[in-house]
Amino acid sequence: MGEIIVITSGKGGVGKTTSTANIGAGLSNLGKKVVLIDTDIGLRNLDVVLGLENRIVYDLVDVVEKKCRVKQALIKDKRFENLFLIPAAQTRDKSAVSPSQMIELCDELRKDFDFVVIDCPAGIEQGFKNAIAGADRAIVVTTPEVSAVRDADRIIGLLESHGIKDPVLLINRIRIDMVKRGDMMNIDDILEILAVKHIGVVPDDEKIIESTNRGEPVIADSKSMAGQAYRNITRRIAFPDENIPFLDLEPAGGLRGLFKKVFGDKKV
């Protein structure tokens, strides 16, 4: 029986969709059978990020309205074996789907897939309620900004009241140089406020923007730090018993990196 994971955040623009695409791609790379569901009806993006927009014939609303079979709405990814997408409808709104329909769909998909990863829309309204309805566990995405952390706190509370225990945190777009200067919240500050475990820290990386615009998850890019962070996160999801060390986010290259290698990390 597969596991249903919702990726949520409350605040918009923190990287839910990017994380969903990369975690899905990463899990399928580890040999898991994965389906992604975009529940952001009316503002769909996941299909664009995966470069599958032009293959959409049926969508989530068609599935729940029984206009097509679930299998017909599954879009096979073009690069990753065993990765599928159920896209959101673009010309409808969140009220086109109900939480009970989502539970029914998740339970059906659970039979055929190892992981069902749900991309949640921003906000705490109907779309959020739909997204979390069928979920077993949640990954809360936040960035090191007070507003995003505040919203993540609200979301964690809502998840717990909906019976989703122990959500884990994914801290996205961290810039270690800013943290060092004291200009950005550090990981410990965030974890102290939110009091949950974190599943990974993804550095801010220009490669993300490049790969998103190309419609290819960054996880496939072996040179990208963000890609490495996502690879670690997916291993932690797929093999919870394994101990995967957290990524060293120190900048490796450049003069500063060289100094550090030679003289050791004293003050930097």
Place this chain on the structure above:
Amino acid sequence: MSRDSVVFKGTATGLVLELDPAADIDDILVTMEQKMLAAARFFKGAILDVAYRGRELTPEQEALVLDLLHRKSGARIRKLTREQELPPASIISQKDPQSAQRDLRPAHNDVPSKPPQQLKNQPVQEQMLLDPPEKEEITRFHKGTLRSGQRISSPGHVVVLGDVNPGAEIVAAGNILVMGVIRGLVHAGSEGNRDAVVTAIRLKPMQLRIADIITRPPENLENDFFTAYETARVKNETIVIEETGK
């Protein structure tokens, strides 16, 4: 039946039922049903205020008529009232001022008069209601860019003066003409007509469908050469794009 017990007339906001004072209610209901079945596609999806005139209806009879309208017209009926409650200026369907049916004209005379040829026979509006045009003749016209999430559908053709952006959709049983760039999804001949075509200044669709055939452009499409317009049509079971006016 020498004379119809019900005549349908269009107004700016809805529909007027002209009832024969001599006919009984059952006869009226049967005639209404027949007419609505014949014109079902015309009413479909419309939102109508319906008024009646010619005779009085008891509240029970009114309920019967309303129920029938709800069930058979395919339109959403906002209300059913006696005619005088509708503002007279909203009546489009006027009778010939010179005819004997002068009493049926709206009370105000400041309604613009119609060209002579339309006054001779039945008013044009009424003709349309009784004999709906072939659905292919209906054209939906959209002025401005069609943006993501916007959707236009038509039982006939669609004309857009502007672009069709990614995430926007046009579905037409007939042809589609876009005076701009198509970047979204378009579906012509949606009810199975493979002769339908899609024409646009630039065709860069996310997905293009004609009847039951679905295509998408090749992954790395770079064709920014100039054409006056491009037309997609079905040839030998596949959708091909023709450039015109190079």
